[in-house]
Amino acid sequence: DAGVIQSPRHEVTEMGQEVTLRCKPISGHDYLFWYRQTMMRGLELLIYFNNNVPIDDSGMPEDRFSAKMPNASFSTLKIQPSEPRDSAVYFCASRRNSKGNYGYTFGSGTRLTVV
């Protein structure tokens, strides 16, 4: 099992540019989550999908952020235009639809720096 795969690992971009983060969840996992981690705010849930359908996007900061899951094996998180305050580590996680056991498997994250 390759685990949750995120790309790129690091991204440095200039303010105003579009950024696309990618995630491949574990095969067979029905749920996919996007989190953002900063020192100040810790781990914050941005959006999550169940069976490729967005369920809760209340954590998405603003319209500059969008996420898609076109199929069960791929998801993207896009920021357009990017701003310096978007600098953070973005994690993707997935889990199986298992009642009572909410254990997530996280990817290694994408460290985004917007200058």
Add this chain to the structure above:
Amino acid sequence: TQLLEQSPQFLSIQEGENLTVYCNSSSVFSSLQWYRQEPGEGPVLLVTVVTGGEVKKLKRLTFQFGDARKDSSLHITAAQPGDTGLYLCAVAGGTSYGKLTFGQGTILTVHP
């Protein structure tokens, strides 16, 4: 106000010492999880506790869920440098099934 309050925020100890970190809330939860995160990596699930008063052991780590299911503790015996990392507690709750909310975490550093 944080749903989960973790303490202490930072802990720096010598190899061989024992330590306890705490996760507290005023809310009742059906289950609670502990994760460890190493630098440059994502959090890794350590344990899930579901029953009030439950105690689970994972080698030198002992996890306890409070009787009222509002709090939890993680005790590490004879800490080793490999235990260094960020320890996070997390709970599922709210109206979104399976959505996890994390505490701010405890950063543990174990010096050789």
